[in-house]
Each structure stands twice: as structure tokens, then as C-alpha cells.
Amino acid sequence: MAxxxxxxxxxxxxxxxxxxxxxxSAAGDxxxxxxxxxxxxxxxxxxxxxxxxxxxxxxPSRDALEMLSLASGARERPVAxxxxxxxxxTTRAAIEAGLSAYVVDGLAPARIKPVMDAAIARFNMVSQxxxxxxxxxxxxxxxxxxxxxxxxxxxxxxxxxxxxxxLLRRTAMGQGRKLADVAQALVTAAELLK
Amino acid sequence: MSLxxxxxxxxxxxxxAPLAVARDLGFAAEEGIALILEKQPSWSALRDAxxxxxxxxxxxxxxxxxxxxxxxxxxxxxxxxxxxxxxxGNVIGVRPEIAAAMRADGWSGRFxxxxxxxxxxxxxxxxxxxxxxxxxxxxxxxxxxxxxGALGVSAPGxxxxxxxxxxxxxxxxxxxxxDAFCVGEPWGSYAVEQGSGELILPGAAIWAFAPEKVxxxxxxxxxxxxxxxxxxxxxxxxxxxxxxxxxNRAMAGDLLSRPEYLDVPPMIIDRALAGRIITARRGLExxxxxxxxxxxxxxxxxxxxxxxxIASNIARRTGLDRGEAIATGKRAFRSDLYxxxxxxxxxxxxGASEKLEGSLRRAEAVASSRGHMILGPDSxxxxxxxxxxxx
Numbered sequence: 159m160a161x162x163x164x165x166x167x168x169x170x171x172x173x174x175x176x177x178x179x180x181x182x183s184a185a186g187d188x189x190x191x192x193x194x195x196x197x198x199x200x201x202x203x204x205x206x207x208x209x210x211x212x213x214x215x216x217x218p219s220r221d222a223l224e225m226l227s228l229a230s231g232a233r234e235r236p237v238a239x240x241x242x243x244x245x246x247x248t249t250r251a252a253i254e255a256g257l258s259a260y261v262v263d264g265l266a267p268a269r270i271k272p273v274m275d276a277a278i279a280r281f282n283m284v285s286q287x288x289x290x291x292x293x294x295x296x297x298x299x300x301x302x303x304x305x306x307x308x309x310x311x312x313x314x315x316x317x318x319x320x321x322x323x324x325l326l327r328r329t330a331m332g333q334g335r336k337l338a339d340v341a342q343a344l345v346t347a348a349e350l351l352k
Numbered sequence: 353m354s355l356x357x358x359x360x361x362x363x364x365x366x367x368x369a370p371l372a373v374a375r376d377l378g379f380a381a382e383e384g385i386a387l388i389l390e391k392q393p394s395w396s397a398l399r400d401a402x403x404x405x406x407x408x409x410x411x412x413x414x415x416x417x418x419x420x421x422x423x424x425x426x427x428x429x430x431x432x433x434x435x436x437x438x439x440x441g442n443v444i445g446v447r448p449e450i451a452a453a454m455r456a457d458g459w460s461g462r463f464x465x466x467x468x469x470x471x472x473x474x475x476x477x478x479x480x481x482x483x484x485x486x487x488x489x490x491x492x493x494x495x496x497x498x499x500x501g502a503l504g505v506s507a508p509g510x511x512x513x514x515x516x517x518x519x520x521x522x523x524x525x526x527x528x529x530x531d532a533f534c535v536g537e538p539w540g541s542y543a544v545e546q547g548s549g550e551l552i553l554p555g556a557a558i559w560a561f562a563p564e565k566v567x568x569x570x571x572x573x574x575x576x577x578x579x580x581x582x583x584x585x586x587x588x589x590x591x592x593x594x595x596x597x598x599x600n601r602a603m604a605g606d607l608l609s610r611p612e613y614l615d616v617p618p619m620i621i622d623r624a625l626a627g628r629i630i631t632a633r634r635g636l637e638x639x640x641x642x643x644x645x646x647x648x649x650x651x652x653x654x655x656x657x658x659x660x661x662i663a664s665n666i667a668r669r670t671g672l673d674r675g676e677a678i679a680t681g682k683r684a685f686r687s688d689l690y691x692x693x694x695x696x697x698x699x700x701x702x703g704a705s706e707k708l709e710g711s712l713r714r715a716e717a718v719a720s721s722r723g724h725m726i727l728g729p730d731s732x733x734x735x736x737x738x739x740x741x742x743x
Contacts, residue, residue: 196520197520197523197524197527197529198529200514200515215393215397215400216393216394216397217393217394218393218394218517218519218520219394219517219520220393220394220396220397221394221395221396221486221487221515221517222514222515222516222517223396224395224396224425224487224488224489224515225488225514225515249404250404253400253404253406258396258397258400
């Protein structure tokens with residue numbers, strides 16, 4: 159039987175890393191290492207000597223991994239960016255999920271495929287969670303700014319909270335702008351006039 | 353008339369200016385193009401987006417199309433360099449402790465002395481220099497190999513060359529993981545402002561005319577969209593000409609400082625645009641001639657001899673056949689398309705598409721399609737002359 163595949167995951171966010179590790183562990187028996195710190199990445203990777211390296215496409219330290227594909231020393235194993243032209247579907251799915259993978263040359267596609275599939279599924283899940291989190295955060299931020307704008311209007315014009323809100327909303331609709339944008343403009347202007 | 357969308361990947365650097373100007377000052381729209389600029393997180397991501405067709409073209413390190421034509425780096429894909437977007441513009445910096453050690457050893461602190469500065473740097477790091485560049489296939493790497501190689505230091509023995517993304521370089525310097533870096537502006541000046549680095553040499557002092565970024569596109573895209581490629585090239589040629597006007601510098605700096613581009617204060621960006629570099633915190637301003645060209649001296653022309661020089665160096669380091677690598681690499685620089693697409697714009701064309709790289713020690717007038725054009729200097733600090741025909 160072939161030895162366990164060694165997989166290295168480059169990911170600074172601990173929660174994301176854990177999600178990816180869990181997904182891979184569920185898919186098979188792998189020897190997984192997480193590299194959380196981007197510094198001296200290549201040296202540490204050389205020490206681990208993984209078969210597969212998984213990294214977020216948007217991670218700027220990806221460029222350091224490009225060095226791996228140039229390793230030409232006798233003891234170093236050549237690494238290719240995963241993307242087997244014969245499996246365009248997996249490649250495209252990986253790119254769309256924001257995943258890039260570096261795979262040691264000569265590894266059988268049948269051994270890589272389950273790793274890629276599991277990693278793609280997790281990367282998709284992680285990015286979906288991130289966009290949901292971002293949406294919640296921005297909704298919170300919007301509510302705060304609208305509250306501040308309402309407060310300013312109530313104070314300046316001596317109107318009720320409901321009236322202030324209606325005024326903001328009517329202005330936004332009249333100008334074809336978002337409520338939060340109008341509120342932000344008001345808050346900014348008030349700060350300038352202070 | 354509706355505009356044709358063209359998607360272009362770029363990395364936030366001062367030398368993405370022609371793209372920003374082409375979009376925001378309307379040069380692209382004049383050619384019927386809606387230029388969509390997509391900021392990329394890394395050079396490998398920029399390359400992959402181009403290869404997979406997520407973008408149509410890209411602001412690319414000049415050695416990348418050559419390396420890819422040799423089958424190195426990323427997926428085997430034929431990428432063409434349609435024109436040069438910028439010449440020079442890199443700086444070499446060190447940790448302030450290293451600069452101090454160099455001074456204590458009698459270094460002049462001059463910004464225009466590649467030999468003296470290089471020798472002091474080698475001495476100060478005791479023959480084990482750790483130097484970071486942004487990408488393995490980059491003019492940064494080529495310049496450093498050439499510079500230190502001429503001074504007797506080469507990788508892997510005396511030189512530990514690393515890849516560090518520019519935004520992480522100040523941190524790598526501060527933590528003492530690297531001694532020096534070669535990086536494109538504004539990141540060198542940014543390290544100075546942060547107090548993590550001191551600049552010791554402009555790239556132009558090593559090679560006075562180094563093609564830095566190119567406009568790259570997939571060969572098959574260029575073949576199937578010849579008209580679009582031509583209009584894009586004309587828009588960028590006009591943007592480059594606009595950038596060469598001193599009067600437009602302040603506006604270019606303001607434009608680049610915007611969040612969608614560099615998100616760095618214009619006062620830091622202006623240094624590269626004006627070639628006046630502040631080398632150390634609270635330091636003096638150094639005049640750096642030929643620091644960065646967008647247009648002057650036929651800067652946008654993709655000389656096949658430039659591609660040959662890059663291919664020759666990569667071949668030597670990776671053990672490829674040099675003659676074959678040069679022949680293959682040259683094809684990636686499309687001087688033929690440049691002539692075809694930009695001649696109608698009245699742009700002056702050189703008589704040949706290859707030259708002896710490094711032969712001009714000062715500016716000289718040479719024969720061109722419209723009479724004479726000024727080229728040079730393009731010399732190497734060690735007086736190397738590269739003849740693309742005698743590898």
C-alpha cells in the first residue's frame with residue numbers, strides 16, 4: 159500500500175485552517191500539517207517535504223511557493239502547480255473556489271483527486287461563510303451609521319426618531335441612493351461642520 | 353457606441369500607471385475599449401488568471417512570458433509580450449543595521465555607485481547575503497544576479513535568493529529574516545517611511561535600460577482578437593506619452609494613490625515618478641537619472657534582444673540550451689505586432705528589432721522610420737555588451 163499522502167496547508171486563519179483539515183480528514187487518511195505563518199515558508203516546506211501544498215489563491219505568499227517549482231537540486235523533488243490539463247473541470251472548480259495546489263511531480267491523479275475534491279468543497283464553504291460574515295458585519299455597520307444620522311437629525315431639527323428615519327429614507331429614494339450612503343454623507347458633513 | 357470590455361490584471365505598483373491613465377483619462381475609451389482593471393494578490397495569481405482566461409491581458413514582469421515560453425513556471429501556455437509598459441523603476445534596499453555597518457566600513461552612501469555599494473554590501477553581510485525579490489522570474493532577480501555575479505557572488509553559495517511579496521518585505525526586514533531586497537516602487541520608499549529599510553541603489557544603476565513590465569496576453573487571444581489587441585496597444589501608447597509629460601506628474605501621482613490602485617500617499621509615489629528618491633528616514637533626496645521611463649527613448653518598444661538577454665540568463669541558471677532558449681524567448685516579444693499596430697499612430701519605429709544590449713553609454717541618435725530617434729544609455733555597470741546573435 160502506498161504511504162499516507164503528506165499534505166501541507168498554508169493558512170493564517172486558524173478557524174479556516176481547522177475547517178479545511180476537518181474536511182480532508184473526513185475524506186481520507188492523510189498526514190496534514192498547517193503552516194500558519196507566512197515567514198520562511200519555503201524553508202519550512204522543504205523540511206516537511208509534502209506531496210501536496212494547498213493555499214488560498216489570494217494569499218500573497220503564494221509567490222514564494224513558485225520557487226518550489228524551480229527546485230532542481232538532486233534531493234529536491236520537482237513540484238508542479240496542480241492543474242492537470244486532462245482534468246479541466248477540477249482545475250476550474252479549484253480556481254473558482256479560490257484554491258491553488260502544488261503537487262509533487264509524478265503523483266498518480268487518482269490519489270490527488272479525492273484531496274482536491276475535499277479541499278474544493280471546504281474552500282467553497284469557507285468563502286461562503288466569509289461572505290455571510292461580511293454581509294452581517296456591513297449590515298451592522300450600516301445600522302450604526304443610520305442611527306447616528308437619525309440622532310443628528312433629531313437634535314438639529316427637533317423631530318422624533320420615526321420622523322428622522324422617514325426623512326432619511328425619503329431623501330435616499332429621491333436621490334436614488336442607498337439609505338446608508340445618505341446617512342454616511344450626513345455624518346461626514348456634520349463632522350466637518352463641528 | 354458601446355465599448356468593448358477588456359479585462360486586465362495588475363499589481364499595485366507605480367509602473368501600473370499606463371493602465372490607470374489609459375482607463376481614467378479616457379485613452380482606452382477613445383479606442384472603443386472599456387478597460388476593466390483587476391487588482392491581483394500576487395504575480396502567480398495574475399499569471400494564472402491570464403492563463404485561465406479570467407483576464408484578457410496583464411501588467412506582467414518582463415521575464416515571465418519568456419520563462420513561460422521555455423516551459424518554466426505555471427501551466428505551459430504561450431504568452432505574448434505586446435509592448436513594454438515601463439523601463440527601470442526598481443530599488444535595492446537593506447536593513448538600517450546593514451547600512452550602518454556599511455558606513456562604518458567606509459561606504460560613501462552614494463546612490464549611484466553599483467560597484468562600491470555592492471562590495472560594501474557583500475563585506476557587511478560576511479559572504480552570506482539573504483536577498484528577497486518579489487518573484488523568481490523578474491527583472492529584480494535578473495538585475496541582482498547580474499550585479500552580484502559581476503562582483504563575484506552567486507547563488508546558492510554566497511547568495512541566498514528568496515521570494516517575498518512586496519507588502520511583506522518590510523516585516524521580513526524588521527524581523528531580520530532578510531538582509532536586503534530588490535523591489536518596485538512604491539514599496540522601497542514605503543519601507544523607508546516605515547523605518548524598516550534604507551535604499552542603497554536604483555536598478556537603473558545596474559542596467560540603464562531594463563524592460564520592467566510588459567503588456568502580456570495569451571497568444572491565442574491575440575490571434576483571435578487582432579483588432580482589439582491593436583486598439584489596446586494604441587490606448588496604452590497614448591497613456592505612456594501622456595505620462596512622459598512632466599506637467600502631468602502630479603496628476604498621475606494623485607491618480608495612483610487612489611484606493612483602487614496603490615492606496616499609498618501621493619508624496620511617496622511622486623518620488624519614483626520624478627526620479628528623486630529619499631533613501632533613508634530623515635535622509636537626503638538622491639537624484640536618480642533614468643529611474644523610470646514610460647515613453648522616452650522608445651521605452652515601449654519590445655526589443656527581441658531584451659527577450660534574448662532574459663532567456664540567455666534563465667537558460668544559464670536552469671541548465672537549458674542557451675541558443676535554443678534565446679530563439680524561443682525572442683518570439684515572446686512581439687515587435688512585429690508593435691510595428692503593425694502602432695505605426696498608424698505616427699510612433700517612431702527603430703530600424704531593427706534587435707540591438708546590442710548595453711552598447712550605449714550615453715544617449716545617442718539612431719536611424720528610425722521617421723529619421724532619427726534617441727536611444728540610450730542602456731549600459732550595464734560592468735560594461736557587459738550582450739549580442740543576441742552570438743550566444
